[in-house]
Amino acid sequence: MEIKTAEAKDLIAYLRSPTAIRERCGQVFTWVNAGQSPHFSCDLTQLGKVADYVIEVMRCEYPNLQIPFHxxxxxxxxxxxxxxxxxxxxxxxxxxxxxxxxxxxxxxxxxxxxxxxxxxxxxxxxxxxxxxxxxxxxxxxxxxxxxxxxxxxxxxxxxxxxxxxxxxxxxxxxxxxxxxxxxxxxxxxxxxxxxxxxxxxxxxxxxxxxxxxxxxNLVNYLWEKSQNQQLAAATVLSLILEGLSDIWPGRLEVDGVNLGDVWQHPAVADDGFVPFHKLSQWLTYSLLEPLQELGLEITGLDTLTGLPEYRNGGLCLDLGLISAKYPEIFNSSYSVASEVIVEWRALTVILLDQIAVTVREKLGMSAEELPLVKILQGGTWTAGRKIAAELRTSGEPPIQIASDGTVF
Known part of the structure; x- marks a missing residue:
């Protein structure tokens, strides 16, 4: 994609941010809710039911709601x-x-x-x-x-x-x-x-x-980045995306820079890019605990997004938050670059935020008490696996993804 270097630098920095993930996924979400998708629709009246299911799973897994990070x-x-x-x-x-x-x-x-x-x-x-x-x-x-x-x-x-x-x-x-x-x-x-x-x-x-x-050795770099024994979660993600972007195979590029877990969808104007950074955020969540063991306080946890993978996405589909517009969608296997999978993942990001808000309201807890990273663990990922096992003997996700071993 031909973009002037200064613009390219700004676009790359933007696409590596949690802000971009939410904004671009939000555009897809709005597009679907406007009835423009040939693949999916959303039914937000199901939010309460999904939140109840997630809470039931959370209480089963963590009766005192003392939930560790996902x-x-x-x-x-x-x-x-x-x-x-x-x-x-x-x-x-x-x-x-x-x-x-x-x-x-x-x-x-x-x-x-x-x-x-x-x-x-x-x-x-x-x-x-x-x-x-x-x-x-x-x-x-x-x-x-x-x-x-x-x-x-x-x-x-x-x-x-x-x-x-x-x-x-x-x-x-x-x-x-x-x-x-x-x-x-x-x-x-x-x-x-x-x-x-x-x-x-x-x-x-x-x-x-x-x-x-x-x-x-990234830990040394992050230790030096910390201030007053504090480190922002988004700083860890930014470093992961900078340091590891070149490992991803055959991905979209801007100005010769590998974008990683970034795909395209017609709902997004201009460049069409929809970033997810699922493995990079999963990795970020996984690096926070060793940093906490060093005595660092991690700030801005909810800046990061929910993980757009098949357990969280499957939860939304299996419990009716997302509905497929044609039955054949469940009988095919899709590449991660396909419009169907990009759209499903984008909807998942936005719906996880909404599930989190609803769960907190029902439990009377704040975002500080129950950040998204704990709701994922408690939580939506486990609930997605549970409902999949209830509905399908193999426990497989509702939509089949042709994985190359580098995204999901």
């Missing part, structure tokens, strides 16, 4: 196994900043491997004899690989550029227990993502260090 750290303790104690033991001799860097390494690698696993794949954890699928399976698999030093040149629980660049698809498949009987969607794409991460780490020494470039 982040990768929840999945590392899948099935109630205290795996993080194992990691903390391994990191016991490190300084607080070094521990945080290792946890950054783990979270970044694990989130980048966290695209949809498909219905068939399972991970068998030898230590516990547990069999785990989907996001929890990927979390535990990547956790065990990390603790074994798979992503490190020196076999430590770390990740570094040199090892990531040489990681092979065969090695990754072995660690994730992938074979013909246990297929994983997008294994090639996941491996390429980690290899590309290794290259990006070397190309940005100011963010990732020059002697031994690691994803976790």
């Amino acid at each position: 982040s990768r750290w929840r999945h590392f303790e899948a099935k109630g196994v205290p795996r993080l104690a194992q990691l903390n033991t391994q990191l016991a001799e490190l300084t607080p900043l070094e521990k945080a860097a290792a946890k950054f390494d783990l979270a970044i690698i694990s989130v980048l491997l966290d695209a949809g696993a498909g219905d068939s794949w399972r991970y068998y954890e030898q230590e516990t004899k547990l069999i785990l699928g989907r996001s929890e399976g990927l979390a535990v698999a990547s956790f065990q690989m990390f603790c074994q030093g798979t992503f490190s040149s020196n076999s430590l629980p770390q990740a570094d550029a040199f090892r990531l660049q040489t990681l092979t698809e065969i090695e990754l498949a072995k660690g994730l227990q992938v074979n013909t009987e246990n297929p994983l969607v997008g294994i090639f794409g996941r491996c390429k993502l980690l290899q590309k991460l290794g290259q990006v780490l070397i190309s940005s020494p100011h963010l990732f260090g020059d002697k031994n470039p690691r994803p976790g």
Whole structure:
């Protein structure tokens, strides 16, 4: 897309902001509600019913409503196994900043491997004899690989550029227990993502260090960015989008800059760009806890948006907040760039904000007491999985997405 350099710089900065996500998704939402979409309609009278369902799930999962953040750290303790104690033991001799860097390494690698696993794949954890699928399976698999030093040149629980660049698809498949009987969607794409991460780490020494470039060295940069022991959540997202934008394959570009999780939709005037940054925001949420462990206060939590992925989007479809205008929509598989998926995701972003407001009103809680990141955890993601399992035997999302292992 040909845009003058000064304009391009401003557009790129805008498209990397949570403000742009809400504004552009809002344009799609308005367009759909004006009856202009051939694919979907919205029924906001269902908000109360959806909020009640989410609250029921929240009370079941967290009876006292003391809900942690929606982040990768929840999945590392899948099935109630205290795996993080194992990691903390391994990191016991490190300084607080070094521990945080290792946890950054783990979270970044694990989130980048966290695209949809498909219905068939399972991970068998030898230590516990547990069999785990989907996001929890990927979390535990990547956790065990990390603790074994798979992503490190020196076999430590770390990740570094040199090892990531040489990681092979065969090695990754072995660690994730992938074979013909246990297929994983997008294994090639996941491996390429980690290899590309290794290259990006070397190309940005100011963010990732020059002697031994690691994803976790971002913690040093963020520590220096903090003021009075405070750090804005949007600052973390901005840094992730700046530092990791080049890892995403085959995406839209402006002035040679990779936009990442940004797609196009006819409801948006001029350039048509609709940003989501789903994995980057999921990663941001997952990096906040190691920063809090360092004693930093995270401000502006609700600046970030809800995550436009198939559990949250499925909740809206399965409970009638979003309705499909033709039945065939459920019988096809769509690319992430398709108008159907872009529209579904955009509606999800806006509806998650509205669900959050309704949930808080019903519980008599403020945004400070119950920020969006906790409602997602409590919450909409879990509720989306629950209703999917009730309606479809495999628990799959209502609309099928052709994943390349790098978006969902």
